[in-house]
Amino acid sequence: MTYPTQFRYTKEHEWVSLEGNKVRIGITKHAQGELGDIVFVELPALEAQLEQGDTLATLESVKAVSDVYAPISGKVVEVNKGLEDSPETVNEDPHGKGWLVVIEVASPAQADSLLDAAAYEKYLSSE
Amino acid sequence: MRYIANTEVDRRAMLGAVGVSSLEELFNDIPKKVRDRYRPIGLPERSELETVRKVQKLAHFNAVWEQYTSFLGGGVYDHYIPRVVSYVTSRSEFSTAYTPYQPEMSQGTLTAMFEFQTLLCELTGMDVANSSMYDGATALAEAVLMAERIAKTDKVAVCRSLFPHYRQVLDTYCQAGGIEIVEVPYDHAGCYNADSLPTKISALVVQSPNTFGIIEEMNGLKERLGAALLIVAVNPISLGLIAPPGKAGADIVVGEGQPLGLSPSFGGPFLGLFACRKQYLRSMPGRIIGRTVDAQGEIAYTMTSQTREQHIRRGRATSNICTNSTLCALAAAVYLAGLGGHGLQELALLNLEKAHYLAERIGSLPGYSLAFSGPFFNEFVISIPGDPQSVCRQLARDKILVNNPSSLSELGVKQALSFAVTEQRTKEELDSLVNVLRDIT
Amino acid sequence: MKTIFDAKGKREGKVLPALDVPQQGLEKLIPHSLRRSRKPRIPALSEPELVRHYTRLSKLNYGVDDGLYPLGSCTMKYNPKVNEDLAQLPAFAGAHPLADEQLVQGSLALLHEASRFLCNIAGLSDITLQPAAGAHGELTGMFLFNRYFRERGESKRKRMLLPDSAHGTNPASATISGFSITQIPSGEDGMVDLVALRETLDETVAGIMLTVPNTLGIFEERILEITQMVHAAGGLCYFDGANLNAFLGRARPGDMGADAFHFNLHKTLSTPHGGGGPGSGPLAVSQCLVDFLPVPRITKDENGYHLDRNFPRSIGCMHSFYGNFGVILKAYAYILLLGDDGLHAVSDNAVLNANYLQERLKKTYRLPYDRLCKHEFVLSGEKLGRGITTFDIAKRLIDYGFYPPTVYFPLIVHEALMIEPTECEGKETLDRFIGVMEKIALEAKENPELLRAAPQHAPVQRLDQTRAARHPILTYPFDELPE
Structure with missing residues (x-):
């Protein structure tokens, strides 16, 4: 299975991993493929309060800039510092070491509306 | 017209291929009302000799x-x-090229701009430089806009001893951008008086040598600025002797590059110098050249970090600049390498x-x-x-x-x-x- | 690739004049704390080394003098050589911008007359020559719009309308000036969708920024309706002049409803582009914006020409001095050389050349907007087959000795190839280019590797752009050990 079943997904090709009242967020394997070689990752400041739909991160390839939107509201408690020097990690291991941020969520219930792996894969094949 | 290669025979053949009967027909999409209103300037076509005479006649109204x-x-x-400067810049492979969008056909311009960036960093003590802005004044205005993006306050402190023409352009940009300018006075020595620096500023702009020619002492200044950036305007020739602003903690260095091999030419074209610390690379305006390798592993140069620029980021770009002063930057590189x-x-x-x-x-x-x-x-x-x-x-x-x-x-x-x-x-x-x-x- | 920093030689000999005043010494003149402690690492090249280095670099470059340069929206036309000499006349090149007005009457007269020519070409009331490039002209225009609405007490007008085919500089210039962007879609005919335009027009609209003809090379046939609609809604119309070559000498932006129009002298009026500049972007305006133009303005009275700063409603200064004089001079001389008939012949031949190329190439490449074009047109590199992209086509053109067209712009055409031949190219060159484009299309089917591996006949092969962006090396690595 390409897409881990323990994650939830969005139609904007992000994955969300629930860890208590926190969620770890990244982009999917499909998304990194579409973006091509990622050369720079701009992450939010720690403690930033994000509403669902706010710009969470900006990913840059050589000739394109793409925003990643917060799939869930909350406070940024951790960012993946390693991407500063090695943005390629997002391409190489999007579901693992290439995570972007950890958010402390106000209402974890927001995650319920997200897709599970099977639904995401179905969405991908229909897109 | 002598800069056109097509003959009447060519034109007839081409019109035939396109399937129209006259040149005028190609312009039918321009509303007739608009075309009818056209009024010529009233100028005859001139030979080269006649043109030279006419321009020379104007030249005679200038001082000798x-x-x-x-x-x-x-x-x-x-x-x-030195004569070698115009020799190089007049080589048409440099002068008649466009922006180096296709690096495989532009290694000459790209290599020279990489050299220029290096030279500017050497002089200023900065980490990165772009490959030029329009002139000193607009380079400074862009530096202030950049500082505002970084420090996120819309107030900037500017030493009164700044060149008046820098200040006037800065005023225009700041007024449009809603940025407030607070003046820092000068003292009896002609130096800025930083006893009472305003607070909540995005940057302090110091010029050294300033408009009075005075070399400013900037040691310890950066430490007093807190989160605000230190922007220093320089004269590149003076940096042969004066400590690079990077040593005093400058965040952005700008300047007028005219002294580096450009004629006064009634104020332009000139060369805006722009360099800064590496941490601000992504907020920088302007075109930046980087070194990489080609498919065979050979060192080669290319425009890079382009996602900052208008042709990719459009409304969110760090600046709207596209055409800059590349050929003037080439002149500066030749001038410096000659020295x-x-x-x-x-x-x-x-x-x-x-x-x-x-x-x-x-x-x-x-x-x-x-x-x-x-x-x-x-x-x-x-x-x-x-x-x-x-x-x-x-x-x-x-x-x-x-x-x-x-x-x-x-x-x-x-x-x-x-x-x-x-x-x-x-x-x-x-x-x-x-x-x-x-x-x- | 060797740079000046790789030179090991240490030049000897005299470069500078001897000091002819009594020496006081650096120690006395500049306090130690202000002095540089280390010499800048700039190699001292002998003149022959210097000349050979830059001559070699020049040979790695390609300019209009080398051949066809069909870069769309860039108008890479021939640059008459005599204009270079004129710009170097000592009387002009030696004029200090702060010299007394009386000593630079010739320079001022030239700027004054150039202004008149350009106003006439634009069909507008007045002009500033200060902008140093097209984007700088746009910025000046946006600052003027800003001031216009502020003075009218209409500060709520903050929306700038832009067609989706606009140059990137347009939204960037508008945003810096405090406007927000509303994108207007293009219709199926490649022109502004009037219904969409009408729907978005209200009292928050400051204006519209149009490129005429647009970046598809299509003239907005309903240009008068568009500008009338915007004006009726209280907005202003900005025209990006990048594509002026399409109607030079036969139509004027002022007659189309423009309130502000910038020239790109380094495109339309043949001043060389210098590998990225310097350019010049004079901005012509309609009567309603004249009072806000940058100062100093060049005025004339019975005592001669003046740099006049006495315009209290002006937005201020946009340039250190009066604009890129040396560039303006070349454009001025170009207008003199051509005269009215020559200007007219420019658009005749530029548009004929583009249509001829378009007609011939559309048999091989997809032409998304199939109609008469103006000075340029946009093909799509898609569907050549075997995974070949526009990028590959561009690189293969290099192997055949042509500079590639503008690629991947405008954004509304997939795999765009934007081709502008200019008036200077003759049918012979165009036929050769057509032959090569057809050959490349054939290669894409029969031997796509040739395209994917291109260029093979250039100074370097394809570059690793990803590496350049991920791990930027932006200055010479002095500390790097030789490999």
Whole structure:
């Protein structure tokens, strides 16, 4: 299975991993493929309060800039510092070491509306 | 028309291929009403000779500069330009190319701009430089906009001893961008007085040498600024001797590159210098050239970090700049490589020594004295006994050009004249200026 | 690739004049704390080394003088050589911008007359020559719009309308000036969708920024309706002049409803582009914006020409001095050389050349907007087969000795190839280009590797752009050990 079943997904090709009242967020394997070689990752400041739909991160390839939107509201408690020097990690291991941020969520219930792996894969094949 | 290769026969064949019967038919999509309103300028086609004559006729209404001795400055200096500079810039492979969008066909421009960026970083003590802005004033305006993006406050502190033309452009940009400017005064030495720096500023703008020619002491200044950026405007020639602003903690260095091998040309085209610390790379305006390798692993150069720029980020770009001053930056690279690091030092020293010689000689005339006590480079301000405008006019009669004193007066320096001295001024010329001044009084 | 920093030689000999005044010494003149402690690492090249280095670099470059340069929206036309000499006339090149007005009457007269020519070409009331490039002209225009609405007490007008085919500089210039962007879609005919335009027009609209003809090379046939609609809604119309070559000498933006129009002298009026500049972007305006133009303005009275700052409603200064004089001079001389008939012949031949190329190439490449074009047109590199992209086509063109067209712009055409031949190219060159384009299309089917591996006949092969962006090396690595 390409897409881990323990994650939830969005139609904007992000994955969300629930860890208590926190969620770890990244982009999917499909998304990194579409973006091509990622050369720079701009992450939010720690403690930033994000509403669902706010710009969470900006990913840059050589000739394109793409925003990643917060799939869930909350406070940024951790960012993946390693991407500063090695943005390629997002391409190489999007579901693992290439995570972007950890958010402390106000209402974890927001995650319920997200897709599970099977639904995401179905969405991908229909897109 | 002689710059067109098609013949009438070609045109007929091409019209046939396109399937229209006349050239006019190709323009039917322009509303007839618009076409009917067209009015010609009223100019005949001219031969090259006739054109040259017409332009030369205008040239005759300018002064014959060779007959004048220039002490004009204000960011534009009368340095000697070695012939090799125009030799290189007039090579049409450089001069008739466009922006290097296709790196495989543009390695000449790209390599030279990589060199230019390196040279500018060497001079300024900064980590990264772009491959040019329009001129000194717009480079400064862009630096202030960049500082605002980084520090996120819409107030900037600017030393009053900034070139007036820098300040005027900055005012225009800041007014449009809703940025408030707070002035930092200067003291009796001609240096900025930072006793009461305003708070909540995005940046402090210091120029060194400043508009009075005074070299500013900036050690410890950055530490006092907190989150605000230190922006320093420089004269590149002076950096042969003066400590690079990077050493004093500058975050952004800008300047006018005209002294590096460009003719005064009535104010343009010039060369905006722009360099900053690496941490701000992504907020920088302008085109940046980077080194990489090609498919065979050979070193090659390309435009990089383009996601900052308007052609990719559009409305969210760090600047709207596209066309810059590449050919002028090439001139600067050739000029500097012709001098070498040691040569640049020697050149700066010549400027320094000659300026001081003149300042001392004028200062020894009765009623004349240096207006400021701070150290200066190649430009200085002298308090004079008479009316500066009338002295200025009398000097002009002797074919001696000096800065118009009105800009000093607007900065609060009354009864004064400023003089810039380059390596081109001979002792004879300096002495004769002193003699003329003596005769005036 | 060797740079000046790789030079090991230490030049000897005299470069500078001897000091002819009594030496005081650096120690006395500049306090130690202000002095540089280390010499800048700039190699000292002998003149022959210097000349050879840059001559070699020049040979790695390609300019209009080398051949066809069909870069769309860039108008890479021939640059008459005589104009270079004129710009170097000592009377002009030696003029200090702060010299007394009386000493630079020739320069001022030239700027004054150039202004008149350009106003006439634009069909507008007045002009500023200060902008140093097209984007700088746009910025000046946006600052003027800003001031216009502020003075009218209409500060709520903050929306700038832009067609989706606009150059990137347009939204960037508008945003810096405090406007927000509303994108207007293009219709199926490649022109502004009037219904969409009408729907978005209200009292928050400051204006519209149009490129005429647009970046598809299509003239907005309903240009008068568009500008009338915007004006009726209280907005202003900005025209990006990048594509002026399409109607030079036969139509004027002022007659189309423009309130502000910038020239790109380094495109339409043949001043060389210098590998990225310097350019010049004079901005012509209609009567309602004249009072806000930048100062100083060049005026004339019985005593001659003046740099006049006495315009209290002006937005201020946009340039250190009066604009890129040396560039303006070349454009001025170009207008003199051509005269009215020559200007007219420019658009005749530029548009004929583009249509001829378009007609011939559409048999091989997809032409998304199939209609008469103006000075340029946009093909799509898609569907050549075997995974071949526009990028590959561009690189293969290099192997055949042509500079590639503008690629991947405008954004509304997939795999765009934007081709602008200019008036200077003759049918012979165009036929050769067509032959090569057809050959490349054939290669894409029969031997796509040739395209994917291209260029093979250039100074370097394809570059690793990803590496350049991920691990930027932006200055010479002095400390790098030789490999």
